[in-house]
Amino acid sequence: MEEYPSKLLQNAVEQFASLPGVGRRSAMRFALQLLKWEKAEAENFGRAFIELCREIKYCKTCFNISDKEECEICSNPHRSDRIICVVEDVRDVMAIEGTQQYRGKYHVLGGIISPMDGVGPADLNIDELVQRVENTSVEEIILALSTTMEGDTTNFYLYKKLKDSEARISTIARGISFGDELEYADEITLGRSITNRVPYEGTLSR
Amino acid sequence: MEEYPSKLLQNAVEQFASLPGVGRRSAMRFALQLLKWEKAEAENFGRAFIELCREIKYCKTCFNISDKEECEICSNPHRSDRIICVVEDVRDVMAIEGTQQYRGKYHVLGGIISPMDGVGPADLNIDELVQRVENTSVEEIILALSTTMEGDTTNFYLYKKLKDSEARISTIARGISFGDELEYADEITLGRSITNRVPYEGTLSR
Numbered sequence: 001m002e003e004y005p006s007k008l009l010q011n012a013v014e015q016f017a018s019l020p021g022v023g024r025r026s027a028m029r030f031a032l033q034l035l036k037w038e039k040a041e042a043e044n045f046g047r048a049f050i051e052l053c054r055e056i057k058y059c060k061t062c063f064n065i066s067d068k069e070e071c072e073i074c075s076n077p078h079r080s081d082r083i084i085c086v087v088e089d090v091r092d093v094m095a096i097e098g099t100q101q102y103r104g105k106y107h108v109l110g111g112i113i114s115p116m117d118g119v120g121p122a123d124l125n126i127d128e129l130v131q132r133v134e135n136t137s138v139e140e141i142i143l144a145l146s147t148t149m150e151g152d153t154t155n156f157y158l159y160k161k162l163k164d165s166e167a168r169i170s171t172i173a174r175g176i177s178f179g180d181e182l183e184y185a186d187e188i189t190l191g192r193s194i195t196n197r198v199p200y201e202g203t204l205s206r
Numbered sequence: 207m208e209e210y211p212s213k214l215l216q217n218a219v220e221q222f223a224s225l226p227g228v229g230r231r232s233a234m235r236f237a238l239q240l241l242k243w244e245k246a247e248a249e250n251f252g253r254a255f256i257e258l259c260r261e262i263k264y265c266k267t268c269f270n271i272s273d274k275e276e277c278e279i280c281s282n283p284h285r286s287d288r289i290i291c292v293v294e295d296v297r298d299v300m301a302i303e304g305t306q307q308y309r310g311k312y313h314v315l316g317g318i319i320s321p322m323d324g325v326g327p328a329d330l331n332i333d334e335l336v337q338r339v340e341n342t343s344v345e346e347i348i349l350a351l352s353t354t355m356e357g358d359t360t361n362f363y364l365y366k367k368l369k370d371s372e373a374r375i376s377t378i379a380r381g382i383s384f385g386d387e388l389e390y391a392d393e394i395t396l397g398r399s400i401t402n403r404v405p406y407e408g409t410l411s412r
Contacts, residue, residue: 003303005296006273012258015251019236028297030225034255035262035271042259045221046252049240052218053248056241065241067212090211091234097209 061132063108063125065090073097073106080104082139084167086129086158088112088151092144104142107132112145112154121157130161138167147174267338269314269331271296279303279312286310288345290373292335292364294318294357298350310348313338318351318360327363336367344373353380 004010009031016027034042058064059071066072073079073093083104087093088111096102109124133141141162145151155171162169175193176185185193210216215237222233240248264270265277272278279285279299289310293299299312315330339347347368351357361377368375381399382391391399 003300005277005279005299006262006271008254008258008262008273009271009296012254015254018251020239021232021235026227029227031255031258032295032297033226034259037259039259043256045224046254046256046259048214048218048221048252049237050249050252052214052237053240053243053245053252056212056214065212065215067214071211073211089238090215091238093211094209 059108062106063110063128064093064106078103081136083142084129084132084138084140085142085144087144088146096144104140109145109154112148112150113157114150124154126158126161129158130165133162133165133167138165140168140170141165143169143171145171265314268312269316269334270299270312284309287342289348290335290338290344290346291348291350293350294352302350310346315351315360318354318356319363320356320359330360332364332367335364336371339368339371339373344371346374346376347371349375349377351377 004013012031012034013024013027016022016030017024022030034045037045055067057066057068059066059074060069061074062071064071064073068075080103084107085096085102085104086107086109087096088109090108093106093108096106107125107129109126109129111119111124113119113121113124132138141158143155143158145154159169173196174189175196176182176189182190210219218237218240219230219233222228222236223230228236240251243251261273263272263274265272265280266275267280268277270277270279274281286309290313291302291308291310292313292315293302294315294317296314299314302308302312313331313335315332315335317325317330319325319327319330338344347364349361349364351360365375379402380395381402382388382395388396
């Protein structure tokens with residue numbers, strides 16, 4: 001690798017390059033961009049990450065990222081405590097909130113079971129979910145994890161842990177996306193969408 | 207856009223997204239990655255950028271990024287003062303240094319003339335170059351800018367400013383890259399490489 005004319009520059013480039021999917025070339029571009037900014041802007045840039053990691057909290061109930069002890073969703077009295085939607089991380093919460101179709105609570109696992117990445121059940125907020133289901137009157141648990149091997153494994157593990165509770169366990173529907181053409185759908189998805197067909201409601205889908 | 211569950215998270219994501227070529231999705235991935243790190247690592251991450259912008263210096267002679275008043279190259283007595291290689295930014299210095307083919311000095315313009323981006327001659331270290339050439343006994347000035355419209359414009363502007371000096375003005379050779387196949391070369395490059403043909407030296411090119 002080339003030699004950097006400055007340790008400060010080298011350090012900044014190496015820090016950027018430690019982000020997922022960022023190579024040396026992009027990292028260098030980022031560092032040179034920073035140098036074009038006002039000093040105050042660059043200070044704010046660096047400080048945002050220090051503050052994020054220093055001050056971030058996780059909701060004591062659902063483990064979503066939050067600025068307070070309990071997140072906005074858990075402390076909202078208009079949302080039902082009877083349904084818990086189990087997701088991998090905050091991005092899924094944001095995506096589901098974006099649909100405005102869900103008025104229950106969440107439980108954020110903080111990852112999914114992935115032996116390849118060294119993530120086991122003990123690394124996730126699974127015991128906390130089981131306790132939460134035991135201690136409150138939950139009627140339904142929606143497993144909303146990715147449709148990957150890891151997602152399926154985690155679903156199965158959660159099912160075994162939760163099946164003796166009072167709560168009904170469901171997963172989000174899999175099928176052909178709106179706007180997708182049938183001929184391009186993969187076989188598993190198409191097969192499942194036929195097996196799990198639903199009554200036609202006689203309305204336009206959008 | 208979705209609503210963030212935390213201002214701290216939102217701020218970090220927005221800061222990342224202000225980097226060139228980084229969208230919201232990547233920015234979110236970066237922020238969640240930071241949260242997985244040790245606190246000390248994340249502090250070092252943020253601090254690297256604050257220190258970069260607070261403490262970085264530019265060499266008083268060639269304007270390359272440096273940790274000192276004068277850069278390693280300018281203060282190296284084994285490098286010739288008689289040749290100055292004019293480049294756009296520190297990346298070009300690093301690339302040329304990487305070839306180990308050049309033993310002269312540099313002059314870093316800090317950009318190229320680009321009316322579209324609002325960069326004019328006054329924004330670059332051009333007057334400093336002209337003064338440097340006037341005040342020292344420079345024999346050759348190598349213009350090593352990109353082969354773009356902006357690079358050509360800047361070359362022409364520099365030529366007009368420098369042509370009355372004692373120094374010879376040259377540009378780096380354009381032609382077919384080593385390992386490139388002729389049929390895939392663009393017409394301008396191929397045409398120039400024929401016009402500017404050089405005597406065959408009877409040795410293997412690598």
